[in-house]
Amino acid sequence: MFSKxxxxxxxxxxxxxxxxxxxxxxxxxxxxxxxxxxxxxxQKSDEAYPIGQEGHPVRAYLDVDEIVRVAKESGADAIYPxxxxxxxxxDLARAADAAGIKFVGPKAEILExxxxxxxxLRAAKRAGIPTLQSTEPSADKEALIEEAEKIGxxxxxxxxxxxxxxxxxxxxxxxxxxxxxxxxxxxxxxxxGDPTVFIEQAVLRPRHIEVQILADNxxxxxxxxxxxxxxQRRHQKVIEIAPAPNLDDDIRxxxxxxxxxxxxxLGYVNAGxxxxxxxxxxxxxxxxxxxxxxxxxxxxxxxxxxxTDIDLVQAQLxxxxxxTLEDLGISxxxxxxxxxxxxxxxxxxxxxxxxxxxxxxxxxxxxAGGAGVRLDGGTLYAGAEISPHFDSMLVKLTCRGIDYxxxxxxxxxxxxxxxxxxxxTNIQFLQSVLDDPDFIAGDVATDFIENHPELLKGKxxxxxxxxxxxxxxxxxxxxxxxxxxxxIDPRTKLPHYPGDKSDEPYRSPFDGPSTHEPPxxxxxxxxxxxxxGFAEELRAYKPLAVTSTTFRDAHQSLLATRVRTRDLLAAAxxxxxxxxxxxxxxxxxxxxxxVALRFxxxxxxxxxxxxxxxxxNIPIQMLLRGRNTVGYTPYPAEVTNAFVAEAAETGVDIFxxxxxxxxxxxxRPAIEAVRETGTAxxxxxxxxxxxxxxxxxxxxxSTTTWIWRSNAWTPALxxxxxxxxxxxxxxxxxxSWSPRCASASTCRCTCTPTTPPAASWxx
Numbered sequence: 001m002f003s004k005x006x007x008x009x010x011x012x013x014x015x016x017x018x019x020x021x022x023x024x025x026x027x028x029x030x031x032x033x034x035x036x037x038x039x040x041x042x043q044k045s046d047e048a049y050p051i052g053q054e055g056h057p058v059r060a061y062l063d064v065d066e067i068v069r070v071a072k073e074s075g076a077d078a079i080y081p082x083x084x085x086x087x088x089x090x091d092l093a094r095a096a097d098a099a100g101i102k103f104v105g106p107k108a109e110i111l112e113x114x115x116x117x118x119x120x121l122r123a124a125k126r127a128g129i130p131t132l133q134s135t136e137p138s139a140d141k142e143a144l145i146e147e148a149e150k151i152g153x154x155x156x157x158x159x160x161x162x163x164x165x166x167x168x169x170x171x172x173x174x175x176x177x178x179x180x181x182x183x184x185x186x187x188x189x190x191x192x193g194d195p196t197v198f199i200e201q202a203v204l205r206p207r208h209i210e211v212q213i214l215a216d217n218x219x220x221x222x223x224x225x226x227x228x229x230x231x232q233r234r235h236q237k238v239i240e241i242a243p244a245p246n247l248d249d250d251i252r253x254x255x256x257x258x259x260x261x262x263x264x265x266l267g268y269v270n271a272g273x274x275x276x277x278x279x280x281x282x283x284x285x286x287x288x289x290x291x292x293x294x295x296x297x298x299x300x301x302x303x304x305x306x307x308t309d310i311d312l313v314q315a316q317l318x319x320x321x322x323x324t325l326e327d328l329g330i331s332x333x334x335x336x337x338x339x340x341x342x343x344x345x346x347x348x349x350x351x352x353x354x355x356x357x358x359x360x361x362x363x364x365x366x367x368a369g370g371a372g373v374r375l376d377g378g379t380l381y382a383g384a385e386i387s388p389h390f391d392s393m394l395v396k397l398t399c400r401g402i403d404y405x406x407x408x409x410x411x412x413x414x415x416x417x418x419x420x421x422x423x424x425t426n427i428q429f430l431q432s433v434l435d436d437p438d439f440i441a442g443d444v445a446t447d448f449i450e451n452h453p454e455l456l457k458g459k460x461x462x463x464x465x466x467x468x469x470x471x472x473x474x475x476x477x478x479x480x481x482x483x484x485x486x487x488i489d490p491r492t493k494l495p496h497y498p499g500d501k502s503d504e505p506y507r508s509p510f511d512g513p514s515t516h517e518p519p520x521x522x523x524x525x526x527x528x529x530x531x532x533g534f535a536e537e538l539r540a541y542k543p544l545a546v547t548s549t550t551f552r553d554a555h556q557s558l559l560a561t562r563v564r565t566r567d568l569l570a571a572a573x574x575x576x577x578x579x580x581x582x583x584x585x586x587x588x589x590x591x592x593x594x595v596a597l598r599f600x601x602x603x604x605x606x607x608x609x610x611x612x613x614x615x616x617n618i619p620i621q622m623l624l625r626g627r628n629t630v631g632y633t634p635y636p637a638e639v640t641n642a643f644v645a646e647a648a649e650t651g652v653d654i655f656x657x658x659x660x661x662x663x664x665x666x667x668r669p670a671i672e673a674v675r676e677t678g679t680a681x682x683x684x685x686x687x688x689x690x691x692x693x694x695x696x697x698x699x700x701x702s703t704t705t706w707i708w709r710s711n712a713w714t715p716a717l718x719x720x721x722x723x724x725x726x727x728x729x730x731x732x733x734x735x736s737w738s739p740r741c742a743s744a745s746t747c748r749c750t751c752t753p754t755t756p757p758a759a760s761w762x763x
Contacts, residue, residue, distance in 0.1 A: 001321050002026050002078040002102065006071045007045070008092070009082035010061065011378035012396060013297070014041035017080045020313040029074045031067065033060035035389055037506065040378050047074055050506050057389045061085045068095045078102040078320060080313075084391070087296040088115045104320040105270050106295050113266060114295040117160055118198055124290040127265040129258045132277075132289050134200040141181050144199055148177055154202040157181055159188035159195075165235030166191045170202060203289070205281040205445050208232065209244050210273045210294075211259035212304045214315055216324045221263045222332045223256045224308050227300055229275075230444045231433065233355065238449070239433060240300035241342045242307050245404050245442030248286065251278060255288060262293065271316045273298050280445055299345070299396070302376060306341035306400040340407045341400040344415065344434075347392040350424035351456050357392035361385050363422030364466055367395070368414035372407070374398040386423050394425065404442060408434055421466045429455060497577035509569030513613040518576035521617035522583050526653055531681045538583075547621060548575070551587035551611075564600055565607040572614035582618050584654050587611050588647075589622030593630040605650060612651030619653035619681075624674075626659040626666040637669045644673035644680075654681040 006029040007017045018028045018041070030045035035057040042048040049070045052060020060066060062085060071079055079096050081087035081104065090108035097103060105111070113119045118137045125131055135147040137160045148155060148171075157180050159167025167188030169180040181197065189195035212224040228244035229237045244252070259274035273294040279285050301312045315328055325331065349355040362384045367375060377395035379386070386394075397414055401407035412434045415427055432455040433439055439448070449455060496502060499514035507514070526534045538545060551568055568587070575585060588608050596604040612620060627634040629643045644655065655674045659666040667684060674682035 002076075002317065004029060004046075004074065004076045005078045005080055005104075005317070006031070006067070006074060006076040007041075007080045007082065008061070008067045008086055009080075009084070010036055010039060010041050010390065012376045012393070013082035013084075013299075013378070015044050015378045016376060017082060017313055018044050020311060020317060021080075024314060024317060026078075026317075029070065029076050031061070031070050033057040035387060038385070040381070049074060057387075062089075064089065064092045064095050067092065068099050068101070071096070071101050072099055076101060078104055078317070080104040080317070081296065083296050083299055088294075090115070102320055104316055106268055106272070110266055110268060111295050114268075114272070114293045115161060117158060117292050120293055121290070123265050124262055127258075127261050129262055129290045130288060132201040132203070132291070135198050137196050137198040139185065139196050141178065141185075144181060144197070145174075145177055148199050149174070151199060151201050154204075156200045156202050157184040157197055158200055159184060159192060159197050161188065161192040161194045161196070165232070167197065168235050200291075203277045203279045203284070205447060206230075206277040206279055207244070207247075207445050208237075208275065209247070209255060209278055209288075210275040210298070211255055212298075212301070212312070213259055213263045213268070213272050213274060214310075214312075214319070214325065214330065215263050215268045215270065215272070216319050217269055217322065218324055219264070219267075220325045221260050221268070222325060222330060222335065223259050224304050224310060224312075224335060225337055226252065226255055227303055228444065229300065230446050231439070231448050232446050233449050237300065237345070239342060239344050239430070240303055241340070241404070241407075241442075241444075242303035243337050243340065245340075245444075247278075251286060251288060258288075258290065262290065266293075268293075268295070270295075270319050271297055271301075271312055299393075300343050302374060302396060302398040303341040303343050303400075306374065306398055307337050307339060308335060309338065310335075339400055339402045340404040341398055342404075342407050342411055344397045344399075344411055344430045345393055345426075346395045346397055346418070346420075346430070347426050348386055348394060348423050349392050349426045351426055351429040352460060353424070355426070357388070358424040359386050359388045360423045362420065363470070364419060365421075366417070366419035368397065368417040370410075370414070370417075372400045372410045373414045374400075380420070394420070405440070408440055421463055428460060432457075494574055495578055497574060499573060499577075509566045510610070513616070514573055516577070518573075518615075518617045519580040521576075521580040521619075523617050523619045523653060526619055526679075526681070531675075531679070534681060545583040546581075547584045547586055548579070548582055549586045551585055552590060552592050552623065565596070565602050565610065568607070569610055569614055572611055576615040576617055580617050584619040584621040585615060586621040586623065586656070588620060588652060589624055589630055589656075605646075608647070608651045620651050621654040621656055621683075622647060622652045624655045624657045624670050626657060626663070626670050628666075629670070634666065637673075640669045641673045641676070644670065645677060648674070648677040648680045652680060654683055656683045658684070 001024050002021075004027040005017070005021045007014045008031065009017070010032065014030060018030075021028050027047070028045040030042050030048040031051045032039055032042045032048060033052040033056070034050065034054040036042065037050070051066040051070060052063060064086065067079065067086065070076075079092070079101055081089075081092065086092045087105070088111055090111040093103040093105065093108040093111055097108070106114070113123060118134070121131050121134060133151050135144060135151070138144055153174065154170060154172050157169045157171060157177075161167075167184050169184045171177050171180045184197050185195040188197060207228060207230045209226050209228055209230070211226045213221060214224060215221040225242065226244050226247075228241040228247070231237070231239040255276055255278075258276070262274050263272065275291050275294065276288045277291055278288045297312060297316065304310070305312055310330065315330070318328055348358040350358050362380065362382055365380060365382045365384075375395055375397060380394045397411065399407050399410040399414055401410055412431065415431050415434065418427055420427065433449075436452060436455065438444070438452070494500075498516035499507075501507075504514070522534075525537050529537065575582070588604070588611070593604045596602045596607060608620070624644070625631070627637075627640055629635060629640055647655075655670070657667050657670045657674070671682045671684065674680050
């Protein structure tokens with residue numbers, strides 16, 4: 001099996017491939033243009049790489065060179081194309097092969113043959129498979145009109161390089177042909193870069209039935225039965241059913257035989273679909289004809305998986321890796337159909353607006369579930385922005401049951417469970433189809449929707465609940481004091497620094513430290529000279545030494561108890577590059593440890609490690625509650641020692657140690673544990689009522705004086721801090737004297753004490 005697989009696609013099929021690869025033990029690689037940077041498939045992969053240029057998202061997914069570049073850069077040994085985009089492009093298969101990367105699909109020569117509808121028809125004729133009368137391919141409009149008269153009407157104009165109904169028009173009379181040719185050729189040129197078309201005889205009332213095949217590299221071919229794809233709108237499939245209901249068994253077996261015969265004629269390898277039309281009216285009723293082969297996985301492959309229990313995407317990967325059908329445990333005589341399944345494509349197409357795809361933001365999303373319900377999606381969630389650039393499909397709903405009727409009932413129930421708000425969808429239309437008596441009876445053909453115009457008049461949801469909640473949220477939360485001021489981008493307020501969002505727009509806070517080294521700071525002093533040398537440097541430092549407490553938000557940790565690690569990491573590099581002279585950043589410990597663990601559901605140790613990587617030049621300071629460490633009760637000294645040692649090793653440089661009652665004995669174990677590390681600074685903080693430091697007020701006896709005069713503590717401390725409560729700010733302006741402690745700025749005002757400090761006291 002491959003070690004790493006790049007999926008050259010997006011949305012649900014990319015996620016489908018990631019899941020199959022994961023189950024097979026392979027790593028996955030996603031690609032995305034700028035417009036898809038918030039897509040789910042990017043987040044589901046092990047690695048993701050930007051491709052293309054901003055403003056051209058579709059072109060990015062069609063760029064063979066970009067796909068191969070990323071495959072080589074990421075070390076992928078296989079490229080999985082999915083469906084659409086480059087899935088049938090022989091240039092990608094050749095480029096991958098030239099780069100020594102496996103293309104998961106048939107060879108380039110087979111892609112060219114199967115993708116060219118005229119060549120595919122010729123191959124079918126060689127294999128003895130019934131085909132419709134058709135012209136030679138041409139871009140000459142007049143020549144095609146002349147050849148059409150020999151075939152007769154009705155007929156189809158089809159793009160040679162077409163697929164998915166693009167470049168295809170049904171023509172009833174000769175007067176409609178010139179306009180149909182212009183439209184089909186223009187659409188084909190836009191979608192496939194080739195305006196060449198051909199004309200083919202039309203079937204009066206056909207059923208569109210396709211047969212799934214699997215083939216290995218040793219010439220073994222099996223079919224996985226058929227799917228009925230007759231329910232279409234403008235040649236785009238809407239609902240697919242497996243197996244085809246009400247199909248004569250002789251016709252069914254003939255379709256299976258001809259599909260296998262055609263695959264062997266081509267020497268086909270991997271998964272593919274051979275498509276037929278079965279006439280249901282006129283002299284040719286009951287006869288089938290070959291129309292094309294799709295040399296890739298199909299959107300509707302899920303219904304086949306549900307009735308056969310064969311994982312088709314895994315089978316594709318394993319066959320591409322060299323395994324045989326026997327290795328996969330697949331043989332024709334052991335394959336069985338188990339029940340029935342149908343797939344509904346839930347899209348943003350608005351039936352009330354001629355099925356025009358809607359765009360916008362999904363304001364609410366509730367999905368279906370339960371027995372026999374499968375969802376395959378990749379673009380739908382609450383808050384998702386639905387782009388106009390890509391296919392309109394939101395999610396594929398596949399329901400299975402013991403028989404066709406049970407599957408229909410489950411699909412009806414599942415559709416009723418969906419709630420998608422903020423954008424228009426086709427759910428009401430799908431519900432109307434599933435409620436139709438003809439559909440329930442299995443009487444479907446490609447003109448089903450055309451002959452049932454009442455299906456387009458479904459009831460539109462009033463969405464009263466969402467509208468009421470939106471109103472309440474607007475007036476009580478979003479606009480309690482009037483309209484909000486939008487458009488402020490905090491990044492524009494910061495100076496540029498190497499590696500910021502303008503330099504690395506796709507960088508995530510969890511991608512690890514940037515390759516841009518910040519300037520050296522106080523942490524380099526600590527690493528070079530140790531705690532004692534650090535303290536000496538600080539005592540000799542004349543300017544004010546500043547500690548930022550924003551990451552822990554000082555007294556009550558109001559900010560950091562609500563901001564997650566990713567938000568702190570987004571700001572940390574800016575600190576490292578623009579504020580390298582900070583003495584320290586208080587970013588850990590105290591209430592932030594407890595809140596991160598219990599309320600935010602995050603690992604506080606992981607937060608510390610990541611912050612250490614993001615700010616390698618600024619010492620990280622933590623609040624240590626003496627023997628309580630970061631808890632609310634005293635712990636044994638062994639706990640304090642282990643906690644301090646782990647914190648110092650993970651990233652803490654300065655331990656600000658305090659006790660709520662200024663109890664020296666409660667702080668002693670923590671101070672000794674910090675000093676024992678040999679790498680960290682022990683800083684003792686004393687919380688003191690402001691009134692004892694204001695000469696005009698009556699001084700109150702304080703344990704502060706007792707601690708300062710305790711000479712026994714002098715050798716144990718690296719630095720000292722005196723901290724007052726904020727109310728002194730209102731009583732007295734900042735005084736001239738300030739102890740040069742390891743984090744003097746935490747106290748926003750440093751007032752003159754009643755007794756000046758002695759020179760021998762720790763400062």
